[in-house]
Amino acid sequence: MTISRLLDQVHVDLPDNKSYDILIGSNLLSDSKYLEPYCQDREVLIVTNPTVAKYHLQTLLLGLGQMCAKLNVVEVIDSEEAKTAPYLEQIYTSLLEHNYSRRSLIIALGGGVIGDLAGYAAATYQRGVDFLQIPTTLLAQVDSSIGGKTAINHKLGKNMIGAFHQPVNVLVDLEVLKTLPNRELSAGLAEVIKYGFIFSSEFIDYLEVNLDRLLDKDLNTLAYTIRRCCEFKAKVVAEDEKEAGVRALLNLGHTYGHAIEAHQGYGNWLHGEAISTGMVLAGLTTLELINQNHQAPVELNFTHGDLEKVKMLLKRAKLPIHIPDNMNSEHFLKYMARDKKNLANQIVLVLFAHLGKAYVEKNVASHTITKVIDKYKG
Numbered sequence: 444m445t446i447s448r449l450l451d452q453v454h455v456d457l458p459d460n461k462s463y464d465i466l467i468g469s470n471l472l473s474d475s476k477y478l479e480p481y482c483q484d485r486e487v488l489i490v491t492n493p494t495v496a497k498y499h500l501q502t503l504l505l506g507l508g509q510m511c512a513k514l515n516v517v518e519v520i521d522s523e524e525a526k527t528a529p530y531l532e533q534i535y536t537s538l539l540e541h542n543y544s545r546r547s548l549i550i551a552l553g554g555g556v557i558g559d560l561a562g563y564a565a566a567t568y569q570r571g572v573d574f575l576q577i578p579t580t581l582l583a584q585v586d587s588s589i590g591g592k593t594a595i596n597h598k599l600g601k602n603m604i605g606a607f608h609q610p611v612n613v614l615v616d617l618e619v620l621k622t623l624p625n626r627e628l629s630a631g632l633a634e635v636i637k638y639g640f641i642f643s644s645e646f647i648d649y650l651e652v653n654l655d656r657l658l659d660k661d662l663n664t665l666a667y668t669i670r671r672c673c674e675f676k677a678k679v680v681a682e683d684e685k686e687a688g689v690r691a692l693l694n695l696g697h698t699y700g701h702a703i704e705a706h707q708g709y710g711n712w713l714h715g716e717a718i719s720t721g722m723v724l725a726g727l728t729t730l731e732l733i734n735q736n737h738q739a740p741v742e743l744n745f746t747h748g749d750l751e752k753v754k755m756l757l758k759r760a761k762l763p764i765h766i767p768d769n770m771n772s773e774h775f776l777k778y779m780a781r782d783k784k785n786l787a788n789q790i791v792l793v794l795f796a797h798l799g800k801a802y803v804e805k806n807v808a809s810h811t812i813t814k815v816i817d818k819y820k821g
């Protein structure tokens with residue numbers, strides 16, 4: 444029998460009884476005491492995919508034992524393609540075929556794809572049922588399982604159909620990361636590094652020292668890093684649940700990155716890979732604005748040396764920092780013109796104010812974006 448260990452707990456403070464905790468520890472999945480508060484005597488549907496199911500479904504089923512009033516499992520395909528209408532339909536069909544009621548609970552067991560898809564199913568099934576996040580990738584443990592953004596993609600834009608729907612709890616079990624492939628670990632590190640770039644030069648320093656330990660999946664380093672990221676995200680979500688303001692900072696690198704994901708065909712560039720290049724492009728955009736003597740809403744103090752630091756950290760995390768060969772500035776602008784942050788046809792970007800502080804720039808001309816892309820492509 445495995446012994447569970449709760450290491451940390453981060454609270455997400457929200458109005459209207461929507462607050463919840465992120466529990467971080469080892470072997471939480473197989474310990475019924477972490478599942479009982481949400482699953483005891485409930486109608487439960489687990490949404491997962493064949494890869495995650497192969498490694499971790501039995502552990503979760505062991506933890507659940509006989510506690511649920513009803514228990515079924517839906518496995519969608521293992522792909523970013525799962526964030527589309529046919530797979531959402533697969534979940535609704537299973538819920539309906541098994542007569543799930545409004546008091547049901549959906550468990551998302553998987554990475555960000557499963558979390559976003561199952562979360563959106565929970566937001567919409569019978570106008571909304573509870574859902575529990577059990578994130579199994581680093582990316583999902585530090586970012587996508589927290590904050591209630593749920594969505595599917597449209598071929599014309601990423602996460603375009605969705606809802607804000609908060610989970611009832613997030614269970615982060617560090618043990619599951621043992622089976623995570625290295626490329627996926629690196630994709631998660633992109634979002635980890637993002638928090639440093641947005642919020643904290645101290646956290647950047649920490650990552651510069653500890654990156655190799657993270658790439659080696661050292662459990663203590665992962666535990667500290669995941670806790671810090673959850674704290675960064677919980678704080679900003681508590682301040683601005685529905686992205687009316689400060690939450691937009693979490694989109695650093697995403698306007699460029701989402702364009703790459705959509706243009707390459709979802710899944711060909713992993714989300715973390717696309718935002719890695721996107722963060723470099725955000726840095727180049729700040730430099731271009733400084734070059735233009737642009738009047739930004741905050742003081743800009745970002746140098747070519749800072750950009751080199753950004754690129755170096757991402758490269759050390761084994762992430763791409765180049766623009767795909769088949770993309771030019773027109774391709775980028777086509778997708779960026781539809782970004783969710785935009786205001787009245789004005790492209791809004793999250794940029795670097797300095798290393799460790801991001802800001803929202805509401806006044807970026809498309810010729811600036813063209814210049815950045817053309818220059819970087821060389």
Ligand SMILES: NC(=O)c1ccc[n+]([C@@H]2O[C@H](COP(=O)([O-])OP(=O)(O)OC[C@H]3O[C@@H](n4cnc5c(N)ncnc54)[C@H](O)[C@@H]3O)[C@@H](O)[C@H]2O)c1
Pocket residue numbers: 492494495498521522523526553554555556557559579580581582583586587588589590591592593602619620621622623624627630631714715
């Ligand atoms: N809602 C949000 O706030 C938010 C935040 C960031 C990203 N996202 C979304 O998250 C998605 C990316 O998530 P992701 O990077 O977790 O990708 P993912 O969900 O596709 O998972 C990555 C791969 O790892 C596999 N996998 C998952 N857990 C595993 C484990 N423990 N062991 C072995 N294999 C495992 C999956 O089957 C998949 O093949 C994107 O769609 C992105 O838009 C959402």
Ligand SMILES: O=C(O)C(=O)C[C@@H](O)[C@H](O)[C@H](O)COP(=O)(O)O
Pocket residue numbers: 586589590592601602634686690691693694697783
């Ligand atoms: O939680 C947020 O807010 C984020 O922006 C986190 C991002 O890492 C994430 O990729 C999110 O899904 C992007 O949201 P979108 O609104 O740009 O689709």
Ligand SMILES: [Zn+2]
Pocket residue numbers: 586634697714718
């Ligand atoms: Zn992201």
